[in-house]
Amino acid sequence: MEARAIRAVSRNRSAVGVVVAYMVTLGLIGSGNIGSTLARLAVDSGLDVVLSNSRGPETLRDLVAELGPRARAATAAEAAAAGDWVVVTIPVKAYQQVPREPLAGKTVLDTGNYYPQRDGNIPELDKKETTDSGLLQGYLGGDVHVVKVFNNIYFKHLGLLPRPAGAADRSALPIAGDDAGAKAQARELLDVLGFDTVDAGPLAEGRRFQPDTPAYGLPYASAADFMNEPPQPAPVTAIEAALAAAGN
Numbered sequence: 053m054e055a056r057a058i059r060a061v062s063r064n065r066s067a068v069g070v071v072v073a074y075m076v077t078l079g080l081i082g083s084g085n086i087g088s089t090l091a092r093l094a095v096d097s098g099l100d101v102v103l104s105n106s107r108g109p110e111t112l113r114d115l116v117a118e119l120g121p122r123a124r125a126a127t128a129a130e131a132a133a134a135g136d137w138v139v140v141t142i143p144v145k146a147y148q149q150v151p152r153e154p155l156a157g158k159t160v161l162d163t164g165n166y167y168p169q170r171d172g173n174i175p176e177l178d179k180k181e182t183t184d185s186g187l188l189q190g191y192l193g194g195d196v197h198v199v200k201v202f203n204n205i206y207f208k209h210l211g212l213l214p215r216p217a218g219a220a221d222r223s224a225l226p227i228a229g230d231d232a233g234a235k236a237q238a239r240e241l242l243d244v245l246g247f248d249t250v251d252a253g254p255l256a257e258g259r260r261f262q263p264d265t266p267a268y269g270l271p272y273a274s275a276a277d278f279m280n281e282p283p284q285p286a287p288v289t290a291i292e293a294a295l296a297a298a299g300n
């Protein structure tokens with residue numbers, strides 16, 4: 053196992069401090085632009101990955117072959133069951149198709165961004181009664197801990213910006229969530245994949261790094277047209293400033 057993978061093998065401690073599990077597998081519900089990028093980063097970091105999509109494992113054969121022996125494809129329920137961390141990275145409109153039962157007790161990392169033109173109008177989001185990740189959290193229930201992350205960075209930049217811990221040009225990603233333990237697990241995954249973390253607060257604060265905020269896309273490029281720009285490292289201070297600029 054490579055050096056970065058060893059850091060991935062973390063210990064989950066129970067309330068009495070007993071080591072109960074090791075975290076080595078990333079489950080992916082959704083294997084498109086973001087899901088496949090995360091799968092590559094995870095495999096490069098020595099993690100195992102279980103990929104899934106809406107059309108079935110056989111449609112992921114080429115991607116699995118490219119990723120190598122640490123990767124396999126499965127159904128969404130199997131990916132949810134297998135993952136120590138599970139990433140939900142699908143169009144927001146499909147959130148009610150995420151398998152609930154196998155996620156019980158787990159940390160779910162949600163990359164979703166709500167686009168009415170793609171997702172259709174979702175009244176709770178249009179009225180700002182909750183956020184897209186809040187909607188997923190409400191659907192999954194209180195024993196699943198949703199952390200919003202990976203949603204504020206263009207997938208090509210996500211794939212090119214990882215750096216080792218301590219590197220001067222390491223980038224940070226914001227996270228938001230209501231459970232401190234889940235956020236610690238998210239921070240650990242980010243560290244393994246090559247990113248620092250900025251905690252933006254409770255899940256509702258994910259609105260600070262949704263599309264059309266200063267923390268969305270812009271910090272990782274040198275111009276506003278960020279999708280057509282090369283990646284630019286964004287350290288913790290840059291992300292903190294962008295989150296602060298989002299206001300209240």
Ligand SMILES: NC(=O)c1ccc[n+]([C@@H]2O[C@H](COP(=O)([O-])OP(=O)(O)OC[C@H]3O[C@@H](n4cnc5c(N)ncnc54)[C@H](OP(=O)(O)O)[C@@H]3O)[C@@H](O)[C@H]2O)c1
Nearest residue numbers: 082083084085086105106107141142149164165203206207
């Ligand atoms: N693209 C970016 O740079 C970027 C950046 C940050 C955040 N995001 C957000 O992250 C999410 C994913 O974005 P993306 O660009 O990766 O999307 P994408 O390329 O369109 O991929 C979506 C993936 O979700 C899968 N999927 C759809 N419905 C599903 C279901 N019910 N169960 C399991 N898998 C399902 C799709 O599978 P099939 O192909 O089989 O349908 C596909 O693998 C979106 O909410 C997006 O707004 C995207």
